[in-house]
Amino acid sequence: MTLFALILALVLEQARPLPDDNPAHAALRAWAxxxxxxxxAGQWQHGWLAWALAVLLPTVLALLIYGLLNWVHGLLGFAWAALVLYLTLGFRQFSHHFTSIxxxxxxGDExxxxxxxxxxxxxxxxxxxQQELLRHVIEHSVLAAHRHVFGVMVAFVVFAAMGLGPAGAVLYRMALHVARHWSVRTAVEVEDTSASAARRxxxxVDYVPVRATALAFAVVGNFEEALANWRQEGSLTKGNDGLLLAASAGAMNVRLGSGPPLGEPLYSPELGWSESDARVPQLAHLATMVGLVWRGVLLWLLLLALALLARAW
Incomplete structure (x- = not known):
């Protein structure tokens, strides 16, 4: 059922993408x-308690509904899993920005x-x-593809394999939401406890999914370069995003970097980009990234199909 729920959710999301102001997402944002x-209330334990209530309660609720519906009939459990995936997967939640750019x-309309x-x-x-513009477009698109598609898929598959239905997809997206929207600092520039808990x-939550995405990109892209970047650059960066960008850069044979924030160039102000560097971001790399993402999705579906066949035998 895991494979078919994923396929159904992907098809529905492509055919009828959810608007940003849909009631389900609005309700979860309000709850968080x-x-x-x-x-x-300012203490570290309060921050973690707020995180647990915001993230874990919807996860448990999704699991309980799945268990009840699956007990009544397996098709009802399947329908619930597909619905939750439809609400949490998000190709079209970022792809329209990338497509417009x-x-x-x-x-020629830069x-x-x-x-x-x-x-x-x-x-x-x-x-x-222009090279920096292309670099940032690629970086943000890679991270968005992971957070809205691959990370949700990995979390869903892992939890579903343990019999927990779509709880993993809810856990992943709620953890992402609070990490993104609770990153607020106080007037004295001290991070509040809930923001710290959300970040940690x-x-x-993203530890396993981000590595699964990086490995998928390596398999469907330039495997040797991706692994080399993963070892050399990913080990030097702090955080999961740096590891993913390092592997993605190798898979696409392009220069990326998670260190400088948006607006701070990767190249040297004195030397600029080296014109002889074949890895300088080019317009063609945008098409390469699209192909990488779709091949990664097909790889995951193929692996699930093979697992289904192996289980049937």
């Missing part, structure tokens, strides 16, 4: 905000591409050189 407001660049990237990430990119919790 309420949990933080109610329980974060790619179309603008291919048509100003429109810069404006779309600024709207997507909420930062000023007007002064970025997200690092733990």
């Amino acid at each position: 905000a309420a949990a933080r407001r109610w329980l974060d 790619r179309v603008a660049l291919e048509s 100003a429109a591409a810069r404006a779309e990237l600024a709207r997507w990430q909420g930062v000023e990119v007007a002064e970025l050189p 919790g997200w690092r733990v």
Whole structure:
């Protein structure tokens, strides 16, 4: 049922993508905000309690509903798993930004591409050189593909293999949401306890999925370069994002980097990008990234299909 639930959710998400203001996501956002407001009283244990209530309670609720429906009839449990995946998977939640930027660049309208990237990430990119613009588009798209697609798939499959239905998908997306929206600092520049708990919790939840995504990209891309980057660059960076970008850069044979934030160039201000460097981000790398993502999705579906056949035999 895991494979068919994934396929059904992917097809539904492509045919009828959810709007950003859909009721399900709005309700979960409101719940997370309420949990933080109610329980974060300034102590570290309060931050973790708020995180647990915001993230784990919806996860347990999704599991209980799955168990009840699956007990009534297996098809009801399957329908619930597919519905939860439809609500948590998100190809179309980021792909329209990427598509608009790619179309603008291919048509020569670089100003429109810069404006779309600024709207997507909420930062000023007007002064970025074109190679830096392309680098940031690729980086943000790789991270978005992982967080909205591959990470959800991996969490769902792992939990489903343990008989926990779609609970993993809910856990992953709720942990991502609170990590993204609780990263607020106080007036004295000290991170509050709920934001710290959200950041640490997200690092733990994403530990296995991000490595599974990096491995998938390595398999469907330039395997040797991806593993070399993983060992050399990923080990030097702090956080899961750096590891994923290192492996992705090797898989696509392009220069990426998670160190400088958006707006700070990867290249030297004195030397710029080396024109002889074949790994300088080019417009063609956008198409390479799209192919990498879709091959990664097909790889996961193929592995699940093989597991299904092996289990049937």
